[in-house]
Amino acid sequence: QVQLVESGGGLVQAGGSLRLSCTASGRTFSTYAMGWLRQAPGKEREFVAAINWSTRDTYYPESVKGRFTISRDNAKNTVYLQMNNLKPEDTAVYYCVADRQLRDIMTVSSAINYWGQGTQVTVSS
Numbered sequence: 001q002v003q004l005v006e007s008g009g010g011l012v013q014a015g016g017s018l019r020l021s022c023t024a025s026g027r028t029f030s031t032y033a034m035g036w037l038r039q040a041p042g043k044e045r046e047f048v049a050a051i052n053w054s055t056r057d058t059y060y061p062e063s064v065k066g067r068f069t070i071s072r073d074n075a076k077n078t079v080y081l082q083m084n085n086l087k088p089e090d091t092a093v094y095y096c097v098a099d100r101q102l103r104d105i106m107t108v109s110s111a112i113n114y115w116g117q118g119t120q121v122t123v124s125s
Contacts, residue, residue, distance in 0.1 A: 002026035002114055004096045009119030012086055016123070020081040022096030022116055029053075030074040032113070033102035036081050038092035038121075048094065049081055050105045059106060064090075086123045093118040 008020040020036070035050030049070035050059045058070050067086075072079040079096060096116035099105050104112050 004098060004114055004116035006094065006096045006116045006119040009094060009121045011122045011124065014086060014088055014123055014125050016086050017082070017084045018086065018121060020083070020094055020096075020119060020121075022079045022081075024077040024079075024098065024114075028074075029077055029098050032098040032100055033105055034070075034072055034079040034096070034098045035059075035102075035105035036070065036079075037095045037097055037105070037108055038090075039095070040089075040092040043092075045095075045108050047106050047108055050102055051079065052102055059102070083121070086121075088123045088125045090121060091123050092121060094121050 003025045004022055006022045012018055031053055036048040037045050038048050039045040049068055051070045051072050067084050069082040095118045097112050098114040099112045
């Protein structure tokens with residue numbers, strides 16, 4: 001059974017930092033693009049970050065560029081999201097995802113292959 005398990009969420013003050021981790025089990029994801037999506041209450045899910053499996057190129061929307069950094073360790077089947085200078089508008093449930101197509105992650109496609117259960121990030125002002 002394939003699982004993506006996130007950890008590292010929590011409550012932090014504005015300007016603070018958090019590091020999310022996502023460990024995959026049940027198969028190797030070394031050939032998959034991996035990324036993070038988020039969903040705030042009453043809002044649509046949105047793309048946060050993605051990393052290409054082979055080139056390790058990274059992609060971010062303007063809303064988090066310069067503040068968030070995604071990285072991966074294929075040997076550990078783990079992807080990380082370092083979040084700095086957090087803002088109240090970053091408050092959301094963050095989901096780790098994996099897909100063979102990077103564009104599926106960047107477009108928040110309903111066809112994304114694998115999802116984690118989500119981890120709550122709350123940023124207080």
